[in-house]
Structures are given as structure tokens and as C-alpha cells.
Amino acid sequence: MATTEGTLASYRAEAEERGVPLSRVFLDGESRQSGKRPEVLEALMLERMNVMRQAVARGLAHPQRSRSGLVRGDAARMEAWIEGGGSLLGPAFSRLVAAALSVAEVNACMGRIVASPTAGACGVLPAALFRVAAEKGCTDEALVRAFFTAGGIGLCIEKLASLSGAEGGCQAEVGSASAMAAGALVELMGGTPAQVDHAVAFALANVMGLICDPVKGLVEVPCVKRNAMGAVNAAACAEMALAGMESVFPADAVIETMGKVGRRIPEEYRETARGGLAALPVPACETCGQGNFCS
Amino acid sequence: MGIFDIIGPVMVGPSSSHTAGAVRIGAFARKLLGEEPASAAIGLHGSFAATGEGHGTPLALLAGLLGMDPDDEGIPAAREIALERGLAFRFETVDLGEVHPNSVRLDLAQDGAELTVSASSVGGGRIRVFDIDGFQVDLDGVYPTVLLAYPDRAGAVAMVTTILSNAGMNIATIKAHRASRGGQALMSVELDHTPTAGVLNALRHLPHIDQVRFVPRLGFGG
Ligand code: SF4
Numbered sequence: 001m002a003t004t005e006g007t008l009a010s011y012r013a014e015a016e017e018r019g020v021p022l023s024r025v026f027l028d029g030e031s032r033q034s035g036k037r038p039e040v041l042e043a044l045m046l047e048r049m050n051v052m053r054q055a056v057a058r059g060l061a062h063p064q065r066s067r068s069g070l071v072r073g074d075a076a077r078m079e080a081w082i083e084g085g086g087s088l089l090g091p092a093f094s095r096l097v098a099a100a101l102s103v104a105e106v107n108a109c110m111g112r113i114v115a116s117p118t119a120g121a122c123g124v125l126p127a128a129l130f131r132v133a134a135e136k137g138c139t140d141e142a143l144v145r146a147f148f149t150a151g152g153i154g155l156c157i158e159k160l161a162s163l164s165g166a167e168g169g170c171q172a173e174v175g176s177a178s179a180m181a182a183g184a185l186v187e188l189m190g191g192t193p194a195q196v197d198h199a200v201a202f203a204l205a206n207v208m209g210l211i212c213d214p215v216k217g218l219v220e221v222p223c224v225k226r227n228a229m230g231a232v233n234a235a236a237c238a239e240m241a242l243a244g245m246e247s248v249f250p251a252d253a254v255i256e257t258m259g260k261v262g263r264r265i266p267e268e269y270r271e272t273a274r275g276g277l278a279a280l281p282v283p284a285c286e287t288c289g290q291g292n293f294c295s
Numbered sequence: 296m297g298i299f300d301i302i303g304p305v306m307v308g309p310s311s312s313h314t315a316g317a318v319r320i321g322a323f324a325r326k327l328l329g330e331e332p333a334s335a336a337i338g339l340h341g342s343f344a345a346t347g348e349g350h351g352t353p354l355a356l357l358a359g360l361l362g363m364d365p366d367d368e369g370i371p372a373a374r375e376i377a378l379e380r381g382l383a384f385r386f387e388t389v390d391l392g393e394v395h396p397n398s399v400r401l402d403l404a405q406d407g408a409e410l411t412v413s414a415s416s417v418g419g420g421r422i423r424v425f426d427i428d429g430f431q432v433d434l435d436g437v438y439p440t441v442l443l444a445y446p447d448r449a450g451a452v453a454m455v456t457t458i459l460s461n462a463g464m465n466i467a468t469i470k471a472h473r474a475s476r477g478g479q480a481l482m483s484v485e486l487d488h489t490p491t492a493g494v495l496n497a498l499r500h501l502p503h504i505d506q507v508r509f510v511p512r513l514g515f516g517g
Contacts, residue, residue, distance in 0.1 A: 030298045044299065051305050066309075068349045107308030110351050110371045117301045118419075119311045125302075151298035158296060164418060180301075217346035219309040273346070 006159040007252045008197055011152060015193040022183075022193045023145035026152030045144045048114045052103065052126035055113045059102030064109040069285075070220040071109060075102035092135050096235060097228045100127035104227040108220045117154045117163040117176055120219045123227030124177035125150055125184070128234040132185055142188060150184035153200055160252060161259025165212035166271040168262025174223075174230040175207035175258065179251075181234035182241070191242050201247035201254045202237035208254075209261055211269035213276025222277055304420055305366040312397050313343070313350035316416025318370065319513050321359020323424060323436045324401045324412040326510040332382060332403040332410075335360055338389030341396035343416075353386055356399060360384075364514055365420060394425065422513075430472040430481040436513035438467050438485035443498065444506040447473045447480035454501050455482060462494045 003010040015025045031038045058064075063073025078098035081087070087094040103123035107113045113122040129150070133143050154163065157176045162168040182203035183196040191199075207230075215221040247254070268275030306315040325331065335357075343352050355365075357373040360382065369376060377384055391398050395415035403410045413426035424434040427442065434440055445451050452471055459466055465487040473480040489511060499507045 026298060033297055041298075045302065048299075048302055048305060066349075067351065110307055110309065110314070110354070112305065112307050112366055112368055114303055114305050115311055115315075115420075116303070119306060119308050119315070122308070147302055148298060151302045154301035155296065155298060158301065163301070166418065216349060217342070218349040220349075 006156060008153065008156045008200065008255070009250060009252050011156070012193040012197055021145065021149070021187055022152060022196055023148040023187055026148045026155075027145075029152070030148070042144050045147050046140065049140070049143060049147060051112060051114050052116075053130065055103045055106045055111060055122075056099045056126055056130060057102075058111060059105045060098060064105040064111070066105075066108045066218070066220055067110075068216060068218055068220060070215065070218065070282075071105050071224055073105070074224065075099075075105050092131070093232075096127055096131045096231050099131050100124060100227040100231040101224055103127065104224040108218070108224060116150070117158070117180070118165070118173050120165060120214075120223050121173045121177035121227060121230060123224070124174060124230035124234065125181050127227070127231040128181035128185055129188065131231075132188060132235065132238075136189070138188055146184040146188040149187045149196065150180040153180045153183045153196075156252070157255050157258075160255045162262055168259060169210055169265045169270055170212040170226060171204070171207045171210040171258055172262050173212065174226045175204055175210055177227075178207060178230035178233045178237075179203040179255075181231065182237040185234060185238035186241050189238065189242055191238075195241040197251045198245065198247045199237045199241035200251040201249055202240055202245075203233055204251070204254045204258050205247070205249075206233055206237065208258060209265070211265060211276050212271045213269060213278040214271065214273055215278050215280070215282060217273035217278070300419075306420065307366060307368060307370045310350045311420040312416045312418050313347060313352045314355045314370075315365040315420035316397065316418075316422050317343070317352045317355035317399070318359040318363060318365040318367075319420060319422050319436060320399060320412075320414040320416060320424075321356045321401070322362070322364070322513055323359075323414065323422065323434075323510060324403060324410065325360050325362060326513075327412060327427070327442065327508055328403050328405060328408065328410050329508065330405055331362065331380065332360055333405045334383040334403070335385070336402040337384060337386050338391070338400040338402070339386060340389050340391040340394065340398040340400070343397050343399050344388040356401070357382075357384060360401070360403070395423070400426075427481060429474060432470070432472055432481070432483050434483060434485070436510065438487065439489045439512050440510045441484040441486065441490065441495070441498065442508045442510070443482040443484070443504050445480055445482065445504045447471075447477050448503065451480070451503065452482065455484065455498065458494065458497050458501070459484070459486070459490075462490070462497075464488060464490055464494065
């Protein structure tokens with residue numbers, strides 16, 4: 001197995017050798033690099049988690065409206081749908097979707113969020129981790145560890161590929177967030193480092209080639225709903241790995257491939273808002289017939 | 296790059312480049328000016344002009360000028376706060392030439408002091424200041440930075456490094472920028488640690504140094 005520095009395989013090898021979860025390896029690495037004690041770093045992560053929690057709550061409780069009008073309270077709408085008993089697969093699934101929408105909407109509407117790994121993809125991790133933790137009764141300590149796993153996976157992707165939509169398309173943003181969340185969920189549920197690796201590989205493989213095509217150049221459409229997709233994909237991939245499915249390719253190879261594909265995505269599909277959905281004319285507002293979505 | 300660059304920064308949305316980076320550019324300029332500007336002409340270039348409004352870029356730049364950090368929930372209200380505090384601002388679209396698409400030129404004034412800063416938001420909230428009062432610089436606000444204006448002459452850099460090294464200050468980068476040989480020059484010094492008031496004073500008292508300005512390390516918020 002290739003264990004070049006900075007690859008997920010190298011962290012995994014260290015975790016297996018020491019008999020500790022991946023989060024421990026990432027936390028110790030961060031502690032060495034920053035010169036800060038692990039307890040200090042854990043407290044900092046908890047602070048960030050709390051910012052994320054506020055963002056989840058805010059969008060569900062108060063319909064958000066963006067300056068362009070393209071984002072208008074879908075998280076609150078989803079919440080009402082759950083309250084009305086509409087959930088197709090039970091409320092747990094719908095709440096996962098609602099939480100991702102909520103954070104992404106708060107971001108679109110100039111609210112406070114944690115970029116993870118980017119502002120555009122900020123809804124994926126909090127939705128996946130908080131919702132599964134709530135369903136399974138996980139502690140904050142376990143959640144803090146899972147967020148270190150997520151961050152460490154993000155570091156690997158940053159090193160081997162890219163986390164930027166302008167460089168690699170949406171696969172690098174929402175896709176990376178989804179892979180980080182998938183791996184973190186596996187650890188949260190007590191999976192092995194090898195299973196984390198499989199979940200990361202599944203999640204990125206599922207969004208391979210996804211372009212970045214923000215309508216009007218704004219982080220609103222399709223971005224907010226792609227966050228919901230990222231969270232759902234993360235949960236599905238974590239479950240597949242926990243159920244014992246194995247990826248044909250190791251995560252590092254899938255990450256590197258994502259990076260290669262990203263570099264070959266034409267520029268009009270990399271955040272320039274010149275292609276994909278961004279190239280479609282936005283329909284006029286139904287109420288006034290003039291601006292877009294002004295009602 | 297560490298885990299808190301991945302799970303972070305804490306910021307007000309929607310975009311690390313169009314919002315968080317814009318706040319940091321405004322904050323850099325305010326700190327360089329040394330106080331809150333009385334007036335600001337804000338020239339938006341490229342994508343800052345084209346999609347800035349929907350990203351809150353004008354609000355973010357104003358917020359930075361008003362002293363807010365990228366995670367300040369007051370950012371959406373920056374226009375009202377500026378009006379309240381008597382900061383006269385004006386936005387225009389400008390063409391800064393072959394620069395990064397997310398760029399801006401800030402013309403600031405306060406009490407007769409004037410300052411022009413041009414900078415780009417280069418991704419992830421990181422910035423690059425490329426012009427200060429017509430001098431081409433290359434600063435990112437990650438280090439505490441000292442800027443010295445002086446008439447270009449031999450020995451100025453040596454005098455500055457002597458004071459800094461005597462004070463035990465490690466220099467990350469030092470660069471002299473000049474408009475023309477023998478004309479006015481600008482020295483930028485990025486330090487590993489924040490200099491004391493004593494060190495800044497010693498620099499101010501150097502012969503032939505017209506002006507010493509200091510920009511502390513820019514936070515990311517959260
Ligand atoms: S479409 Fe582009 S801007 Fe929107 S979330 Fe994806 S990468 Fe970010």
C-alpha cells in the first residue's frame with residue numbers, strides 16, 4: 001500500500017499501527033503542527049460546532065431570504081412538511097435534508113456559518129453529523145472526534161486534489177464535503193479506519209465530474225439543494241461502508257482522480273457562471289412579471 | 296494548512312472570496328490608515344463589480360472599513376452603520392487592468408491623510424494587497440506588517456533591519472518598492488511577531504523616514 005505523506009492511506013496505516021481511530025491521528029498531527037494541546041484543539045472544535053448548530057436552528061426557525069430572492073425559506077418549508085407528517089422515509093431522513101438546506105440558506109443570506117470545507121458546501125457536514133448523532137444519541141465528545149476525522153479527510157483532499165469549485169468544480173466542494181462527512185459518520189458509528197476509507201471513496205465516486213454552475217454567480221442555485229444531496233450521499237455511503245461493502249479503489253486513488261477530472265472540466269463549468277444551469281435564462285417573477293423572484 | 300482551515304473559518308456568508316475576503320481587504324486598509332476613514336471611494340473591479348451585490352461584497356468591504364471581522368453578524372447592516380457613524384462612501388465600477396477578477400481599489404481619507412489601497416481576494420478568504428499609494432506591493436495580512444515611506448537612498452533598509460534585529464524581531468520578508476530611482480520609496484516589512492510600541496517609535500525616529508505605518512496580523516474571525 002502506498003503510504004506517501006499526506007495520503008489517507010498514510011494516516012490509516014498510523015491509526016492501525018497504534019490501534020487508535022483516525023480522529024486521534026489527525027488530532028495528534030494538528031497538535032504537533034500548531035503547538036497547541038489536544039484539549040485546546042478539542043475546545044476550539046466544539047466552538048465551531050456550536051456556530052454550526054446555531055446556523056441549523058436559524059434557518060429552520062426563520063425562513064431565510066437572499067438578496068437576489070433566489071433563496072426563500074426552503075428549510076422552513078421542509079420543516080413544515082415534516083411537521084405535517086409528509087416524510088417519505090420517516091422524519092429522520094427529512095430532517096437530514098432540512099438541516100443541510102438550513103445551513104446553506106443561512107450562508108446564502110449573509111448569516112454566520114463555518115466554511116467546511118467552503119462556504120458554498122457548509123451545510124453538508126453539520127447536517128450529516130448532527131442529525132445522525134441526534135438519532136443515535138452520540139455525545140458531543142464523539143462528535144468532536146468525528147469533526148477531526150472530517151477535517152483530516154479534507155486535508156488529504158486538499159493535498160491530493162482540490163477543495164475549490166473554481167479549480168475542480170462542485171465535486172471538489174460539495175463532493176469533498178460529502179466525502180468528509182461520509183468518513184466522519186463511519187467513525188462516529190464505530191467503524192474501522194478501513195471502513196472510513198471505503199466511505200470516502202464511495203462518496204467521491206458518486207459525484208465524480210459534478211460541475212460548478214452557480215446561477216447569476218451566486219452561491220444559491222443549485223448550491224443550497226446540492227448541500228442536501230451531499231448530506232444524503234454521505235449517509236448512504238457511510239451505511240454502505242458500515243454494512244461491509246468495500247470500494248474497488250482506495251480513497252486516495254479516487255481523490256486523485258477527482259482532482260484530475262476537475263482540472264479537465266472546462267472553465268465555463270468552474271464557478272465562472274457561464275455554463276450549465278448558470279447559462280439558462282432565469283424566469284421572470286410570477287407576481288410582477290419583471291425581476292426574478294421578487295415576491 | 297491545518298484542520299481549522301478546513302473546518303473553518305467562521306464567517307458570515309455567502310462566499311469566502313466575495314464576502315470574507317472583502318471584509319479582510321477593508322480591514323487591512325482601515326488598519327493601514329490607522330483609524331476609521333471619513334470618506335471612502337470604493338472601486339469594484341471584475342467579478343466584484345459583476346456579482347458583488349448578490350454576494351454582499353459592498354457590505355463586506357464597508358464592514359471591514361468599519362472595523363468588523365469576517366464573522367461579525369453586523370456585516371449585513373454595514374451600510375446603515377456607516378451612515379450612522381458618518382463614513383461617507385461611494386461605489387463605482389473600475390477597470391484595474393490585468394489583475395485578479397475579485398479586486399477592489401479603496402480611496403480613503405481622514406483628516407487630510409489620504410490612502411489608496413488596491414487588493415484582490417484570491418480564494419478561501421485570503422487576500423493579496425498589490426498596490427499602496429501607487430507602489431506595487433505584495434502583502435497578504437497574515438504577518439504583522441510595517442510600512443515605511445522614505446526618500447529612496449542608500450542605507451535605509453540596513454537602518455531598519457538593525458533596529459528590528461536589535462529588538463530580536465524576526466523578519467519574514469522585507470521589500471523596498473520605489474516609484475523611480477532616487478524618488479520616493481515604500482518599504483514593506485512582514486514580521487513573525489507583533490512589534491512593540493517602542494520598536495515602532497524607534498523606526499519613526501530614524502532620520503529620513505517620513506512615515507511609519509503598522510498593520511497587525513489580520514484575524515479570520517472565529
Ligand atoms: S455549484 Fe459551485 S458555488 Fe455552488 S456549491 Fe457547487 S461548487 Fe459551490
